Amino acid sequence: MDLAFTSEQLAFREEVRAFIAARLPSSIRERLRQGHLPNREDTITWQRILTERGWSAPHWPKEYGGAALSQAERLILLDELYRAPAPLPQIFNVNMLGPVLMKFGTQQQREFFLPKLANMDLWFCQGFSEPGAGSDLAALRTSARREGNFYVVNGQKTWTSTAQWADWIFALVRTSSDARKQAGISFLLIDLKTPGITVRPIRSIDGTDHVNEVFFEDVKVPISQLVGEENKGWDCAKFLLANERTGIANVGLCQERLELAREMARTSALAQDPALRREFAMLDAEIRALELTNARFLLTPSEQAALPAFASVLKLKGTEIQQDLHMLLAKLAGEDGLEQPESAEHGPHLVQRYLFSRALSIYGGTSEIQKDILARTVLT
Secondary structure, three states: OOOOOOHHHHHHHHHHHHHHHHHOOHHHHHHHHOOOOOOHHHHHHHHHHHHHHOOOOOOOOHHHOOOOOOHHHHHHHHHHHHHOOOOOOOHHHHHHHHHHHHHHOOHHHHHHHHHHHHOOOOOEEEEOOEOOEOOOHHHOOOEEEEEOOEEEEEEEEOOOOOOOOOOEEEEEEEOOOOOOHHHHEEEEEEEOOOOOEEEEEEOOOOOOOOEEEEEEEEEEEEHHHEEOOOOEHHHHHHHHHHHOOOOOOOHHHHHHHHHHHHHHHOOOOOOOOHHHHHHHHHHHHHHHHHHHHHHHHHHOHHHHHHOHHHHHHHHHHHHHHHHHHHHHHHHHHHHHHHOOOOOOOOHHHHHHHHHHHHHHHOOOOOHHHHHHHHHHHOOO
C-alpha cells in the first residue's frame, strides 16, 4: 500500500506544520525532545493554542468547538504533533469523555462541559480500575448509594493517571448489586474538590508520580452528574473504550524518537558500529511497516469492519517498537544518562523515559490481554 494522500490532504499537512512551527513554544518543544513527558502547564498552554483552529478536539463537530476533521486529517494532525514534538490534546477530555457526553449526556451536560473540555478549563481523569477490578473491570466495587438528590460514593480507584493534576474524575460506580454485574454500574462525573476525596500518588519505576490512588469516603455527588441512565453505565464504558483508535500505534512518536536517535548517534562513539547501523535499519523498516498498516486499517472502513480486533495488533507492535526505541536512546545517552544534573542535554530524561516505557505494555490493555483478544477473535 502506498500512502497516496490527496492534494487537499497534503495542503492540510503543510498548514499544520506551519501552524506548529509558528505557535508551539520552543520551551515545550525542547522539553519533549529531551525525553520529558508533557506536564500540566505544557498540555494546557498548547491545547488552548490548538483551540484557535478547533484542533484541540479535531474530530468533534464544529458546533461543540471541534474541527470535524476526517479520519485522514486526524491522522495527519496527530502525526505532525508527534513529530514536532508537541503535547497531544488531553486524551481523557477529548477522546474519552467528550464523545461519551455527545452520545449519552443531557443537553445541559453538553453545554456546560464540552467547551471546558476542549479549552482545558477543566481537566478530567479516568476512574475505572480498582485494586480488584483491572482486567475484569465489571468486578468493580466502588458504590454509589442514592440519597435524595445525591449519590453517596464510597470506595477506591487505582492507577488513575493525572489525578494529581485533575479537577474532575469520570468514574464507574456500582449502583445496584441485584442484576448481573455489568448491569448494575453507573457513570458519574465527580468534582475532585468534593469533601471526602483523597488522591494519593503511586511512585513509578522512573521515580515520578504518573498514577495515583483515589479514595472516596461518603462523597456526595448531585444526581445531575449522572451520565446516561442509572445502572447502564456499562454502555458508556464500552462506547468510550471502543471509540478511539486513531492514535493507538503512535507512529509519529516512533518516527520522532528514531530521528532523535540518529541525531545522537552522529556524535556518538558508536556512530560507525555495524550493529548500531543494522539496528537503525531494522527500526526504520518496522516503523514504515507500522505506518502503512496503521493507515490501511484506519482509512479503510472495510478493514475495520472485517477485523475490528486488529487494533490490538497495532497496539502490540507500536508498543514493542517504542520500547526498542527508548532502549536505544538510553544506550546512546551512555554514562551521562545515569547522571541527574539538568545540565545534561538528553541523558537523564531519556533514561527515565526508557524506564517509563516499560509500562507501555500495561497501559491501554496489557499485551497479554491484547494477545488473548487476537487469539479468540482473529486466529479462531
